[in-house]
Amino acid sequence: MIELTRPGKTSLVIDNPVMPAAGTFGFDHAPYRALIDVGKLGAVVTNPLTWRPRRVARGPRVVPLPSGVLIHTGLPNPGTNRAIKQYGARWARSEVPVIVHVVATSPADVARCANALDRCEGVAALEIGLHDQATPDDVAQILAAAEANTLLPLLVRVPLYQAVPLARAAEAAGAGALVIAAPPRGTTRDPETGQLVGGRIYGPWLKAQALRATGQVAQIAGIPVIGSGGIHSPDDARDFIEAGAIAVQVDSVTWTQPHMLEVIARNLGGLELTRAVGALSDEWEPGMGQTMRIDRERARRGTPPEDDSPPDKPLPPK
């Protein structure tokens, strides 16, 4: 039992300190449902939502880096109301708390998002994603707007380059917890088009920068700190805990080795890891030995398919 956000009228309690980072896992459990046991995670953080729908960016969006990748999506999302319609019922049925990531576009939009999500049963907390250029004043306004519209616990995800001052501002403005840090932006040349492309950068190298920022913020913060950036193994995750984080968010390794997210969660959750010996070739998959997937799947033989669920409940009118 980990109290993930500052104690108060509402606080988010999770069983396991490991969760995916916003933007890596999808809007609900679907993309990774067949690949990992979501129930073993501490929580799920959704892809970023904005008040209005956003479409995907034009031009190259995924460009390889040495030992990493640059991604520029333009934050496509259906907008908050349509996302609630599409995913709200699944969030309500989730085995683990669902934290909805809200992009801090403007105080007014954040207020609208908070208000809509506050009435959505499956939402356990909001994570506010600050923009790279956010100032401490912006943070105060954004948080005031959110707090006026929801009692849900508020996590604030802080950009790497401004981690200390923005974390301080978020705590002063009433944030329930801090997520350190959103990955930085970079520019690289796309080999296919020859263009210079900007976007967020992901990869194991990021860990050193994020770990330092996490340590710095943990030393000054009076509220829980969640570490994030370049975590690719249980040992990486433990380094963030040692630097003062209460929990961690795992990012791009979920894309390259999906089972690793579950392995990290099981490992930090104190579950024993064993490597399966003698599993049949068509039963065995990488990482499976390290989990109890075989047993889980056998147990499912008799159970009804998970998709066989009641249709989404109608939502209360706005």
Add this chain to the structure above:
Amino acid sequence: MIELTRPGKTSLVIDNPVMPAAGTFGFDHAPYRALIDVGKLGAVVTNPLTWRPRRVARGPRVVPLPSGVLIHTGLPNPGTNRAIKQYGARWARSEVPVIVHVVATSPADVARCANALDRCEGVAALEIGLHDQATPDDVAQILAAAEANTLLPLLVRVPLYQAVPLARAAEAAGAGALVIAAPPRGTTRDPETGQLVGGRIYGPWLKAQALRATGQVAQIAGIPVIGSGGIHSPDDARDFIEAGAIAVQVDSVTWTQPHMLEVIARNLGGLELTRAVGALSDEWEPGMGQTMRIDRERARRGTPPEDDSPPDKPLPPK
């Protein structure tokens, strides 16, 4: 001919847009004299100097990262006066301009360093290395202190995370050129001791962040911008030029593939690259084919050794 610093009473002109970054090349040409042709570079930037001598840091100082390295040296240096005694005569004999890197510890110390280096014949320019926590006010004070004590062109090296505001402040305070960016700090675990270690991080991954910062600063700066961070090839260097830099500093690739610094310089200097065919095995070395080293070394057979130089001149008393 590249005018590296803002035109005025003094301006530094270089022949080639490529130079090593502070801290990677040593205090003079000696460490790489036998490995590359220093005369092919645009300039040489010395290791960082402080007013008082500094000793090396305790604990682990070099820790591997995925596709990079974390280094924490503690900026060891003999102090400015002793450095002038040790290296001044060699700087004066250098084939290319020598830019002395001065760490911006305090305005008073920078004033002392600038004063001492101003009277040192071999110094073509000073590069002021700003601290990561520097504010725009600090920059103004540091530069005022330097300008009051020297007419040498002043380059200002700006930390990555604060590139735009500090570059603006440096330009306003009279800097002759901007170096974007000093590598960021990180924290990683030393596998040998199990400790978390902090230090600067180097490697090809850094390029995306430094290139972005260089592009951002180039868009707003009215003075020349020198790009730096993770350059490992001529193409990397060209990306910085395309993003608006007038020249580049090459960092850790000099340690891993010394000839690459020369290859980048020759390439960006417009020299033709050919790969030697049929060189004798004991004459051939990697990168040699790409240079005219064989000819150069043959030519040297009759020349006196370069070390056969007069003893260092005594310095004027302070």
Add this chain to the structure above:
Amino acid sequence: MRIILVWTVWSSGVRRGHQDTWANLQFYPARCTLWPMRETQAIIERVRRVSDTLQQLHLSVDPSLAQAQAGQSLFAAPLNGGESYLREQWIPVGLREGQMVVEIPSAHPYTPGQVVSLLAPLGRAIPLRPHLQHMLLIANDALPTPFVWLAGDLCARGAAVTLVLGGRALAYPLELLPAEVEILRADTDWRWPDQVETLTWADQVIALAPPYACAEVYAGLYDTISQLRVQNVPDGYVFGLYYYRLACGTGACLACQIPGQKYDLLACTDGPAVDLKKVAFR
């Protein structure tokens, strides 16, 4: 084991809440939407250089992949880390004697005996009209590897296949294609002999463009076809293949999104073949 997998799946259509996107295409291979991506391992049995720039890897794959169909691909990563950080999309050119053969650039150094991790199947089978007689395939500036398996299947069941190659596609070694395929050569302006005839002859058209040109090329193709067909272009008639560079391959990151008329689509889970009638060309 395979049966269990069917139980555990959330179908790709269901999971992003737009079942109706495909609902009117009755001829879709229904099985594919029920068959989830799994992580398995494969052994590289043979590496065959087939041109200056291409190699074919013969893979011993998990038996479950025997169900894969033309259009589906593998999201691969060497077990001990490879050159690239992200997984690579490997496109099969056929299933032979229990081995899957993929065709990839020869720049990547793979050796027989190497073990790779696969997330597969990636994407859906290319949807075919049930009584298809005449298939027109068009590859411009992209090697037609994604057509090899499909063309083989179609020829085997007696359909007539015409393949138009333009630009960089002309560098492809024709001996890697089934001998029955008729090859036409397009010029730099995307014109080929009897262009109107072939377009009206075809029961179905599938085009392939490089990632950076998909939007423009497919918009142009769709325009041309709309002008030829005075009534509306039928559903499931003209498709574009989207081989964007994929980050997750699972539908999580949305980096491969294709703006749609009614619903947005994902190259990784809805593709590679997308009905161009459903795409919103801006």
Add this chain to the structure above:
Amino acid sequence: MRIILVWTVWSSGVRRGHQDTWANLQFYPARCTLWPMRETQAIIERVRRVSDTLQQLHLSVDPSLAQAQAGQSLFAAPLNGGESYLREQWIPVGLREGQMVVEIPSAHPYTPGQVVSLLAPLGRAIPLRPHLQHMLLIANDALPTPFVWLAGDLCARGAAVTLVLGGRALAYPLELLPAEVEILRADTDWRWPDQVETLTWADQVIALAPPYACAEVYAGLYDTISQLRVQNVPDGYVFGLYYYRLACGTGACLACQIPGQKYDLLACTDGPAVDLKKVAFR
């Protein structure tokens, strides 16, 4: 060619302005200070697993490296990029039939035929007293690979060599050492049988500790020896080997600096063997 190289060198002592550091050690192999690092290539001819954790690589090296002496090492990087970003310090255990044999951890996967880039020679030969009879070598918690070549040379010229092994050094396969070497076993407190006797017997002492323990271990050893020798410890009597992880290997980055009494030293260009009398233990 070699003669030319002598012309082009700035000797390590000269270049950092402290010629005097070594000037009083007349018995130094003068040649080494005149021999600059060069970049050459080597081919891995043979890979021999010599223990659970160690492998020996047999390298065909540039003929100029035939001059290398015990103590000097190679700063190596596989030509097509290896696992580590920085170069690795490879320690030779001998030169046999024109091949240099290095001993490195077996965790790094190298294969015969691979080509590596070498910056070499790295560092100086271990300075030996000219009429050395009794050498005491001490390895604590570090595998005694750096002693193998030296011990072989000394035994060959008739000197008596005693090697004290403690902690992790005890895991080293003794058959890799010359048979003539006398082996003593140290306990966890760094004591061994007849400690005082061996220390007074020795004409020269060379110690090896892991990088993170050098300062502490060598300070302790130097204290012990100072107490045994009522007069001052002679110059060039007791050395410590410094195998810090190196970033540049050329004296540029200063990450391997060892604080000195009069001048600071660099493990890469002044080491690996450093006269402990010159070290400033804080």
